[in-house]
Amino acid sequence: MKMNRIASLFLFLLSTTLLISCGNADDDVSLNLNTGGDLGLGKPVDNCLDFGENELLLSIQDQFTTLPGKVSIFFRVSDEFGNPVAGLNASQFTVYEQGRNDDCFNTISASESQARISPNSQIFRNHTLLVLDLSNSVLSSSLPELKSASTSFINNVMPEMANESFQMAVYWFDGEDVLHELHPLTSNRSLLIDAIDSITTDISQDPSTDLYGAVLKSTDIAEDLLDDAAQSQIIGAASVVLFTDGTDQASRYSESSALEAVEEADSNISFFTIGLGAEIDSDVLEEIGKTFSVFAGNKEELEVTFNQLSQKVSERANSFYLFEYCSPKRDGSGENNLVIRVLNNGLSGAVQTKFDATGFTAGCE
16 A cells, blocks of 8 residues: 555544544455455456556455356455445446457447346345443433434445345343343344334343453354355355443453454454443454444434444445346357456456356347
């Protein structure tokens, strides 16, 4: 990363109106669903295209072909700082193919190839774990604000129409050695909101705060979700979003064990933290929320803070794309090279891969 770009990012962070910490901001290498580098299963583009340096990174997570001639590429898009790039459409992508008789790559017509961004629910699941501190200090002083902020978070992150690609569960903790499940994973945001509405001031039987235990247990849950997805041959990503208004008081688990769990967690898991008030340890919360952390000075700022974090969580979930097109290659052409390039707000990036056209014929739709 160039020094002037680092400086620009630093100045941008200083200009935000809320006290925000991007802590140990993640980069595309640490958050890839594959560990093969920035480009995932892809590789750098052949020099014959002369695209120059990538300003956007396309990290290929999976790819497959479907007869009679469809090529499908599943990838994540991020900028050079690791920030997710969401909301792209098919018209922003250009496809290039290189067959056995081509010195370089030929542009494939987007209209003739019927290029499109397709729903990815069959191959991808994004799990969000909303983990709420319901210790005595929250229940006695800021529960209405927390419920309102959590409801806004759910509305912002979860699609209005249920989509199996996006699932959320809500958990809460107090001083017990338990991470309580308020609502299991679901794609129905109304059920999640009803669960938040059901929280009452007498929900907890232990006024202490087992913050580190909550970190350890939610990390384990996220790991298990990714393992389950892999067993079902589905690509999984997870986000742990943890809210607290204080520090660990139970002392059941050590700070070092919690931070170690976060640091060593599966690279497919993102960690976000929200801190409220003056009694939090912002340094610890920044380390737990290694992807993004944000702080509210008082309960009146809580909903705005949750909304800001929800944008980060939503952007990450929506930066995964299933791009599909109908290739003009036909059976007998063998293995062909493929490049996908994206343009967005004056920035560009590209990735190269290959596909086998065995069996390809006309009739792709």
